[in-house]
Amino acid sequence: MTWRWSVCVFALDVLFCLFYGVLTFKDQSVSLNGKWSLSNSNGSLILPADVPGCVHTALQKRGYIQDPYFRFNDLSYRWIAFDNWTYTTTFNVPGELKSEQDFMSLFMVHVFILKFSKTICLCMNRSRQKILLVFDGVDTVASVSLNALILGGTDNMFRRYDFSVRELLTDGDNVLKVTLFSPVVYASERSEAHSSYTVPPECPPDVQKGECHVNFIRKEQSSFSWDWGPSFPTMGLWKEVRLEGFDVIQLIQVSPVPLYNSSLSQWMLQVELLVDAVQTTDGNITLSIPELNSEETFTVRFPTGRSGISFTLNINTSSDVNLWWPNGHGDRPFHLLTISCLQDEFMILNTETKVYFRTVELVQEPIPDSTGLSFYFRINGKPIFLKGSNWIPAHSFQDRVTPAVLRNLLQSAVDANMNALRVWGGGVYEQDLFYSICDEMGIMVWQDFMFACAMYPTEDDFIQTVREEVIQQVQRLKSHPSIIVWSGNNENEAALATNWFNIPSSQRLLYLKDYVTLYVYNIRAIVQEEDQSRPFLVSSPTNGAESEQEGWVAENPYDLRFGDTHFYSYTSDCWDWTAFPRTRFASEYGFQSWPSFSTLQAVSVEEDWNVTSHFFSHRQHHEDGNQQMLQQAALHFHLPNSTDPLKSFTDTLYLTQVMQAQCVKAQTEFYRRSQSEIIEGEGHTMGALYWQLNDIWQAPSWSSIEFGGKWKMLHYFAQNFFAPVLPVGFEDGGTLFIYAVSDLSDLKLQAVMTMYSWSDLDPVCALQSDPLLVSAGSAALIYKHNVDALLAGCGNCTQFTCLLTFHLQDSSGQQGPTNHHFLSSPNVADGLQSPNITAKVQQDEAGYSVTLNTAAVAPFVWLDVGKIPGRFSSNGFLMVTRNMTVSFTAWRPTSVAELSDSLTVTSLGDIY
Numbered sequence: 080m081t082w083r084w085s086v087c088v089f090a091l092d093v094l095f096c097l098f099y100g101v102l103t104f105k106d107q108s109v110s111l112n113g114k115w116s117l118s119n120s121n122g123s124l125i126l127p128a129d130v131p132g133c134v135h136t137a138l139q140k141r142g143y144i145q146d147p148y149f150r151f152n153d154l155s156y157r158w159i160a161f162d163n164w165t166y167t168t169t170f171n172v173p174g175e176l177k178s179e180q181d182f183m184s185l186f187m188v189h190v191f192i193l194k195f196s197k198t199i200c201l202c203m204n205r206s207r208q209k210i211l212l213v214f215d216g217v218d219t220v221a222s223v224s225l226n227a228l229i230l231g232g233t234d235n236m237f238r239r240y241d242f243s244v245r246e247l248l249t250d251g252d253n254v255l256k257v258t259l260f261s262p263v264v265y266a267s268e269r270s271e272a273h274s275s276y277t278v279p280p281e282c283p284p285d286v287q288k289g290e291c292h293v294n295f296i297r298k299e300q301s302s303f304s305w306d307w308g309p310s311f312p313t314m315g316l317w318k319e320v321r322l323e324g325f326d327v328i329q330l331i332q333v334s335p336v337p338l339y340n341s342s343l344s345q346w347m348l349q350v351e352l353l354v355d356a357v358q359t360t361d362g363n364i365t366l367s368i369p370e371l372n373s374e375e376t377f378t379v380r381f382p383t384g385r386s387g388i389s390f391t392l393n394i395n396t397s398s399d400v401n402l403w404w405p406n407g408h409g410d411r412p413f414h415l416l417t418i419s420c421l422q423d424e425f426m427i428l429n430t431e432t433k434v435y436f437r438t439v440e441l442v443q444e445p446i447p448d449s450t451g452l453s454f455y456f457r458i459n460g461k462p463i464f465l466k467g468s469n470w471i472p473a474h475s476f477q478d479r480v481t482p483a484v485l486r487n488l489l490q491s492a493v494d495a496n497m498n499a500l501r502v503w504g505g506g507v508y509e510q511d512l513f514y515s516i517c518d519e520m521g522i523m524v525w526q527d528f529m530f531a532c533a534m535y536p537t538e539d540d541f542i543q544t545v546r547e548e549v550i551q552q553v554q555r556l557k558s559h560p561s562i563i564v565w566s567g568n569n570e571n572e573a574a575l576a577t578n579w580f581n582i583p584s585s586q587r588l589l590y591l592k593d594y595v596t597l598y599v600y601n602i603r604a605i606v607q608e609e610d611q612s613r614p615f616l617v618s619s620p621t622n623g624a625e626s627e628q629e630g631w632v633a634e635n636p637y638d639l640r641f642g643d644t645h646f647y648s649y650t651s652d653c654w655d656w657t658a659f660p661r662t663r664f665a666s667e668y669g670f671q672s673w674p675s676f677s678t679l680q681a682v683s684v685e686e687d688w689n690v691t692s693h694f695f696s697h698r699q700h701h702e703d704g705n706q707q708m709l710q711q712a713a714l715h716f717h718l719p720n721s722t723d724p725l726k727s728f729t730d731t732l733y734l735t736q737v738m739q740a741q742c743v744k745a746q747t748e749f750y751r752r753s754q755s756e757i758i759e760g761e762g763h764t765m766g767a768l769y770w771q772l773n774d775i776w777q778a779p780s781w782s783s784i785e786f787g788g789k790w791k792m793l794h795y796f797a798q799n800f801f802a803p804v805l806p807v808g809f810e811d812g813g814t815l816f817i818y819a820v821s822d823l824s825d826l827k828l829q830a831v832m833t834m835y836s837w838s839d840l841d842p843v844c845a846l847q848s849d850p851l852l853v854s855a856g857s858a859a860l861i862y863k864h865n866v867d868a869l870l871a872g873c874g875n876c877t878q879f880t881c882l883l884t885f886h887l888q889d890s891s892g893q894q895g896p897t898n899h900h901f902l903s904s905p906n907v908a909d910g911l912q913s914p915n916i917t918a919k920v921q922q923d924e925a926g927y928s929v930t931l932n933t934a935a936v937a938p939f940v941w942l943d944v945g946k947i948p949g950r951f952s953s954n955g956f957l958m959v960t961r962n963m964t965v966s967f968t969a970w971r972p973t974s975v976a977e978l979s980d981s982l983t984v985t986s987l988g989d990i991y
């Protein structure tokens with residue numbers, strides 16, 4: 080190269096610098112996602128594999144295995160998780176990271192060093208000072224090597240790992256290998272090494288067909304099987320892999336957390352920056368929220384390497400902070416925070432992020448007429464009843480959980496009037512997008528740490544990896560306003576207190592010590608250090624403050640006077656509300672049902688469509704689950720008895736959904752109407768999160784949404800039983816009670832009741848209550864009447880021939896949905912007929928609609944369009960008018976013809 084050429088190149092370099100270098104030191108991030116090569120340990124299988132991804136998905140994509148969810152494939156593919164697998168990729172170091180112009184630049188710098196300042200020098204040297212190889216998620220136990228040199232190992236799916244690799248990169252091909260060790264073998268070896276005492280449970284119940292010792296590996300606990308899910312112990316690079324190069328500092332995480340000082344009536348914004356600095360770096364950092372006229376500059380010194388630095392930006396008290404509110408209680412505005420750092424005239428860091436302002440308190444204080452403590456959440460000073468469900472992993476293979484899947488499920492939650500979800504502790508800390516959508520939609524998240532239904536070891540290396548996991552997850556998630564509480568684990572306090580694992584009393588202290596070490600001395604301590612903006616509970620269920628008083632494990636964590644409860648009873652009659660616990664907060668309760676026929680068809684064949692088939696019992700992972708569903712249904716319904724085997728099968732699926740919907744409705748309505756009452760010290764219920772929102776595969780479970788997104792009857796019921804204004808009817812000792820529940824403002828409401836005979840669509844009689852002022856966030860008795868007197872005063876009604884519908888109204892009209900109360904069970908009702916419902920699908924500007932016509936009173940009218948994805952505006956309803964129109968929102972293009980061909984209409988009278 081001639082000197083003239085060099086000058087030319089230099090001129091270009093200067094231009095280049097002016098364009099971006101002088102303005103800012105931009106970090107370079109180069110993705111290593113994409114096609115890697117995957118092989119098993121003996122090399123019999125070598126195939127391309129996507130990163131992010133997992134071994135199962137890769138094998139299926141290449142046709143080595145079928146759909147893992149099909150029929151009994153969960154058993155056929157057990158071998159996959161017993162083998163070791165290696166992911167390999169070969170890459171050239173991209174120019175931006177290790178420029179070929181290194182030499183040239185250096186030369187130029189030497190030539191012009193005197194003339195031009197440091198500005199040019201730094202800018203010219205385009206080879207990055209530090210290059211990190213970053214894995215956002217490795218599932219799970221692996222050894223990582225680059226160019227045959229071992230960089231290190233991984234043992235925790237929930238951690239981000241990075242390795243400094245600048246000196247190891249070569250100019251030619253670089254070979255990166257990640258060898259994944261069998262998680263099943265690892266878990267069992269770790270359990271064996273823990274020789275002094277066992278850490279139960281050793282294995283899941285046989286009915287789950289799972290693998291053992293999952294508590295010894297920091298991995299999605301349900302991946303070794305659960306009572307609603309298959310065993311697919313995944314292995315893979317389940318999140319992004321990339322190279323990150325930088326010259327000065329690199330921002331790893333920015334976590335703004337607003338804190339409110341109520342005595343000063345002032346907001347402060349705590350901003351934590353996690354950075355990696357090539358060398359000790361000084362700078363002036365400016366935090367600014369222009370909308371709130373708030374800006375401050377701080378002088379900082381970042382030490383070499385990784386460090387977290389915290390700043391406090393005081394928010395101008397005269398500015399209007401817009402508050403974030405949960406769904407149904409207000410909007411969700413945010414303010415933009417800009418963060419920039421100048422080192423002399425260089426911008427060494429520059430970023431912008433959303434900040435949502437809200438406060439959350441978990442109120443546990445004495446309440447009148449009770450010996451216990453309250454347990455409810457106050458958001459921005461307002462007590463809020465939590466309505467929602469529990470979230471489990473949306474797929475066994477996380478790479479299949481696309482943004483569309485997440486958005487659809489969370490939209491379904493909001494469409495059912497939910498304002499809260501509990502991210503259950505046996506799954507994964509969800510991806511960023513999950514929490515961003517919850518922020519947007521106003522879904523409050525009860526976030527468990529990922530420990531569930533087990534004792535856990537506390538060896539040093541286990542505790543160390545958990546500590547790192549907790550630090551990283553809290554730093555990643557704490558700026559999301561949607562997260563309102565952290566909880567240490569799922570059901571482990573209860574497991575210890577009520578001795579699920581038959582631990583001899585002489586050994587109990589040992590396990591208690593491990594429990595306190597893990598959740599209190601480590602997890603709780605870290606969370607309290609990292610995040611002062613939301614409460615922490617050690618477990619769920621727990622007695623909260625009372626558990627703490629009792630040394631962190633209460634004698635009875637299910638005490639109804641304290642904290643939250645989980646409650647399941649399959650044998651007691653779910654229509655009998657007196658069997659439900661009048662708890663402060665119901666964080667889990669539920670009943671199973673089967674998914675619809677179209678969902679099962681995708682993973683079964685004709686011989687499986689029979690309630691006595693092997694498939695039917697194989698998919699049921701809860702002991703006696705199928706029996707329990709039918710027994711519960713038989714308490715109030717005749718069981719299907721068609722001589723047509725397929726009809727008998729599909730009628731059974733339908734009836735399990737009717738049973739589930741009705742059971743969860745009864746229980747949820749009980750909790751909502753109990754929010755303003757204390758009866759014998761119990762009540763003041765402030766949360767109803769049923770188990771469970773979604774499914775991991777096509778199988779019977781407690782979910783209200785099937786795998787694939789189709790709503791079960793329960794989810795349509797939830798739309799009503801979680802409505803902001805709701806009438807609740809029930810009987811107690813021969814008296815009918817109607818309560819009015821309002822989440823909204825004070826309302827002057829009246830209950831309007833209509834009695835129908837099962838045999839006639841014309842109402843028998845109508846009644847109204849006196850108007851009552853129902854204050855915001857309360858439940859109040861609005862009507863009460865002796866049942867016999869009510870029936871006698873209403874034509875020829877008896878409890879067997881009639882049923883009651885009712886709604887609330889104020890001067891502006893009906894408020895909330897129309898509800899109903901069966902005065903007897905349908906299996907003893909007199910006059911229930913086959914209603915001969917006809918349906919007509921139409922399309923207009925608003926979309927598709929179905930107009931129904933019935934010849935008789937029809938309970939549980941169910942519209943099903945098979946495999947066409949979408950949902951109806953209402954479904955599973957009671958039809959007491961001849962005609963009714965519901966709309967259908969399709970999630971892909973369809974037509975009137977396709978919908979008409981697929982549509983089936985079933986009501987209770989049609990299955991006998």
Ligand SMILES: *[C@@H]1O[C@H](CO)[C@@H](O)[C@H](O)[C@H]1NC(C)=O
Pocket residue numbers: 119120121122123158162
């Ligand atoms: C290689 O391993 C697979 C299981 O991963 C096994 O099925 C196969 O028999 C092995 N092949 C040889 C040659 O050992």
Ligand SMILES: *[C@@H]1O[C@H](CO)[C@@H](O)[C@H](O)[C@H]1NC(C)=O
Pocket residue numbers: 120121161162163260261
């Ligand atoms: C997996 O790797 C471990 C550790 O190297 C080894 O002991 C084990 O035999 C390997 N498993 C298979 C199936 O090759």
Ligand SMILES: *[C@@H]1O[C@H](CO)[C@@H](O)[C@H](O)[C@H]1NC(C)=O
Pocket residue numbers: 361362363378421422423424
């Ligand atoms: C920070 O700002 C002060 C005041 O403007 C200035 O004197 C100092 O040089 C700056 N420090 C750095 C590292 O830029």
Ligand SMILES: *[C@@H]1O[C@H](CO)[C@@H](O)[C@H](O)[C@H]1NC(C)=O
Pocket residue numbers: 689690691692693724
């Ligand atoms: C259901 O399966 C059982 C056992 O496989 C069989 O005996 C029975 O005939 C089947 N019933 C129908 C209706 O197909």
Ligand SMILES: *[C@@H]1O[C@H](CO)[C@@H](O)[C@H](O)[C@H]1NC(C)=O
Pocket residue numbers: 874875
């Ligand atoms: C009650 O039933 C009797 C006999 O079925 C009938 O004659 C009478 O009209 C009914 N009364 C009312 C109010 O429906």
Ligand SMILES: *[C@@H]1O[C@H](CO)[C@@H](O)[C@H](O)[C@H]1NC(C)=O
Pocket residue numbers: 912913914915934935
């Ligand atoms: C429904 O149709 C059947 C058969 O035509 C008939 O016997 C029955 O009375 C009809 N049901 C009603 C409520 O009209």
Ligand SMILES: *[C@@H]1O[C@H](CO)[C@@H](O)[C@H](O)[C@H]1NC(C)=O
Pocket residue numbers: 932961962
């Ligand atoms: C109800 O539907 C039937 C048949 O679709 C129709 O003949 C009738 O006019 C409708 N009645 C009302 C009130 O819309």
Ligand SMILES: *[C@@H]1O[C@H](CO)[C@@H](O)[C@H](O)[C@H]1NC(C)=O
Pocket residue numbers: 717720721722991
């Ligand atoms: C099915 O059950 C219904 C309701 O118990 C009964 O009326 C009907 O006769 C039964 N049908 C058969 C075929 O057993």
